[in-house]
Amino acid sequence: MKGSEAIVASLKAAGVDTIFGLPGGVVIPLYDALYDSDIRHYLVRHEQGAAHMADGYARATGKTGVCIATSGPGATNLVTGIANAYMDSSPMVAITGQVRSGLIGTDAFQEADITGITQPIVKHSYLIKDAKEIPRVFKEAFYIASTGRPGPVVIDIPADCQLDEIDYSQPEKIQLLGYKPTLKGNMKQIKAAAKLILSAERPVLYVGGGIVNSGAHKELAELARLLNIPVTTTLMGIGSFPETDKLSLGMLGMHGTGYANYAVTHSDLLIGVGVRFDDRVTGKLETFASGAKKIHIDIDPAEISKNIGIDVPIVGDARGILGELVRELKKARPGKTATRAWNKQVSDWKKKHPLSYEEGESDIAPQHVVEEIYRVTRGNAIICTEVGQNQMWSALFYKHTKPRHFITSGGLGTMGFGFPASIGAKVGQPRKTVIDIAGDGSFQMTIQELATAVNYNIPVVVAILNNQYLGMVRQWQELFWGKRYSNTCIECQPDFARVAEAYGALGMTITDKKDIADAVSTAIKAKKPAVLDFRVRQDENVFPMVPAGKSITEMIGGHK
Amino acid sequence: MKHTLSVLVENKPGVLSRIAGLFARRGFNIDSLAVGITENPDVSRMTITVDGKDHPIEQVTKQLHKLINVIKITDLDPKRTVARELALVKVKSDAHSRGEIMQIAEIFRANILDVGRKTITLEITGTYEKINAIEQLLEPHGIVEIVRTGRIAIERGAK
Ligand SMILES: Cc1ncc(C[n+]2csc(CCOP(=O)(O)OP(=O)(O)O)c2C)c(N)n1
Numbered sequence A: 001m002k003g004s005e006a007i008v009a010s011l012k013a014a015g016v017d018t019i020f021g022l023p024g025g026v027v028i029p030l031y032d033a034l035y036d037s038d039i040r041h042y043l044v045r046h047e048q049g050a051a052h053m054a055d056g057y058a059r060a061t062g063k064t065g066v067c068i069a070t071s072g073p074g075a076t077n078l079v080t081g082i083a084n085a086y087m088d089s090s091p092m093v094a095i096t097g098q099v100r101s102g103l104i105g106t107d108a109f110q111e112a113d114i115t116g117i118t119q120p121i122v123k124h125s126y127l128i129k130d131a132k133e134i135p136r137v138f139k140e141a142f143y144i145a146s147t148g149r150p151g152p153v154v155i156d157i158p159a160d161c162q163l164d165e166i167d168y169s170q171p172e173k174i175q176l177l178g179y180k181p182t183l184k185g186n187m188k189q190i191k192a193a194a195k196l197i198l199s200a201e202r203p204v205l206y207v208g209g210g211i212v213n214s215g216a217h218k219e220l221a222e223l224a225r226l227l228n229i230p231v232t233t234t235l236m237g238i239g240s241f242p243e244t245d246k247l248s249l250g251m252l253g254m255h256g257t258g259y260a261n262y263a264v265t266h267s268d269l270l271i272g273v274g275v276r277f278d279d280r281v282t283g284k285l286e287t288f289a290s291g292a293k294k295i296h297i298d299i300d301p302a303e304i305s306k307n308i309g310i311d312v313p314i315v316g317d318a319r320g321i322l323g324e325l326v327r328e329l330k331k332a333r334p335g336k337t338a339t340r341a342w343n344k345q346v347s348d349w350k351k352k353h354p355l356s357y358e359e360g361e362s363d364i365a366p367q368h369v370v371e372e373i374y375r376v377t378r379g380n381a382i383i384c385t386e387v388g389q390n391q392m393w394s395a396l397f398y399k400h401t402k403p404r405h406f407i408t409s410g411g412l413g414t415m416g417f418g419f420p421a422s423i424g425a426k427v428g429q430p431r432k433t434v435i436d437i438a439g440d441g442s443f444q445m446t447i448q449e450l451a452t453a454v455n456y457n458i459p460v461v462v463a464i465l466n467n468q469y470l471g472m473v474r475q476w477q478e479l480f481w482g483k484r485y486s487n488t489c490i491e492c493q494p495d496f497a498r499v500a501e502a503y504g505a506l507g508m509t510i511t512d513k514k515d516i517a518d519a520v521s522t523a524i525k526a527k528k529p530a531v532l533d534f535r536v537r538q539d540e541n542v543f544p545m546v547p548a549g550k551s552i553t554e555m556i557g558g559h560k
Numbered sequence B: 001m002k003h004t005l006s007v008l009v010e011n012k013p014g015v016l017s018r019i020a021g022l023f024a025r026r027g028f029n030i031d032s033l034a035v036g037i038t039e040n041p042d043v044s045r046m047t048i049t050v051d052g053k054d055h056p057i058e059q060v061t062k063q064l065h066k067l068i069n070v071i072k073i074t075d076l077d078p079k080r081t082v083a084r085e086l087a088l089v090k091v092k093s094d095a096h097s098r099g100e101i102m103q104i105a106e107i108f109r110a111n112i113l114d115v116g117r118k119t120i121t122l123e124i125t126g127t128y129e130k131i132n133a134i135e136q137l138l139e140p141h142g143i144v145e146i147v148r149t150g151r152i153a154i155e156r157g158a159k
């Protein structure tokens, strides 16, 4: 068969039934092979959209997302999406066309060295030199993308390799000499961790995206409830522990809750699981949980002691390790009394420093929109976000209870991610209500994907918290730059409702707070893509806030 | 402290660039790097000398391990390792100084590769320190060019 047919056969062998992409000269053979296949291909309007859709699809389903772009500009348009998947450890295979083998290195038309360009932002990459490599490379790529710490893999395929004839057969085994992720935790270390946990008086579980990736939420809840250990999540960990639980502290860090930041700071044992001690979480490292012993469970050994010293490191898959840890702890038949005083303290902090905002008469507080979305969806929707204030309010004012139901660009902070990600999530979870809580700035970065959503009737809801500002930057200017609002006002903007209608989606503008809930339920029931333009208070800030580089208890605003 | 990392990698295109890129991106400095094939043609060995001063060596090796093409990394223990480097040195010399340079060469067991009207070229193998020492002695004569391979190293004994 032809190389292009071998690609399709390899994709099917990897279990792929959904792809996002946009064709061009050198991938015409591949698209020709797709034409006859039953793989559903979603044609996007910009390749960045394809990458984010594949990413959103992966996060909502746990399966590896796949996107395709042509050589040169098509491939470079994927770059932001690949970097985004890399930073958030999302499994993705990005397929790019390349100029004919003989032309590589000659600055041929639409030639870009995409494996070179993406080298720092991929888990691995391949430049296929011979069509015979196709079955092996695809098998390896999907294996690498989805195992260990997941991440994006790029496969660059020259046009001639798509045309060459090969004898296709699926390789039976994968042989990667240099890739053997550690999954099982070391029992000695697990026992050492159990010992620390049993003797702790003020323990805190600090958990992140690793819980979601490994599907360890049940084991996490079991561990927390066994000894009544309060749980705080990172932005990426949101949904891995129900925020309706009395042990939940919500998110920690720069825009974390006051009580999460106090609890971590005063803890005597910090149990980090699937986290990476990112600067947005720790603030000033020297004061981050400085009185606490630290356990760190992560699948990536390079994360251990990267930013902060660890007393008991355990490398491996969170789910298995937490399961073993619970078994180990149960042997000691622990009571819950050890943490009683600590939980009392935590609940005092919760009462003293609740999240809050001012409600207006009829004007719309952006936080209120998020709360109304929670109320209308009963917390069952998949929430995607853009980046900025909208993202933080979505994290803070919606009570997240399920893993894979909060999809946000954490590590890279990519404006324009949320909307295409929501399309990918809806494709992967068609029965779920999927809502992108957006900023007016971010939405304009990938707004053209409205055509994709309408084209395939993918009924996602975009709820714009329209403050007519690049709000998060404006907030920094207000607080730290003497209110000099340099280039953050974006009042010049389209009428989003009419733009939506022009694309064939539903569009609504909401200016009174009493209309929020109705608009949200109308949009959900519309059974077609919908854009809700909430004209929110323009000068609202995200509080509490820890200024960059300060200790996480040095919060301003939002708490007393 | 200087570390000598002996890194086995798959002999595939782009591997050197992945490794060099990783060092640059993470801010690790490479002092020297030597690459060659091994007894197995599918596997190459890189000998990389790095300074552990600015970055804990553990971070360097862990990050290297994340590269799919990296098979094995050994942080060679200097006490149990023999390390060598090869240098080619071209020195100015005339009839007058030739004798002294040849004497230096003899002491250091350097080979004389080429004798010209105005220069002599020597080949020296040895430790990093030995090569520095001969370089110093030759300096007053005027070094025209020096080419060094970077360090390669192997563990002593049966291992
Ligand atoms: C692609 C990209 N460019 C720039 C930024 C820097 N940035 C972070 S938040 C933000 C403002 C986002 O504005 P908007 O989408 O309206 O969200 P808001 O903060 O107003 O809710 C900007 C410009 C970014 N994160 N991503």
Ligand SMILES: [Mg+2]
Pocket: A439, A440, A441, A465, A466, A467, A468, A469, A470, A471
């Ligand atoms: Mg805005």
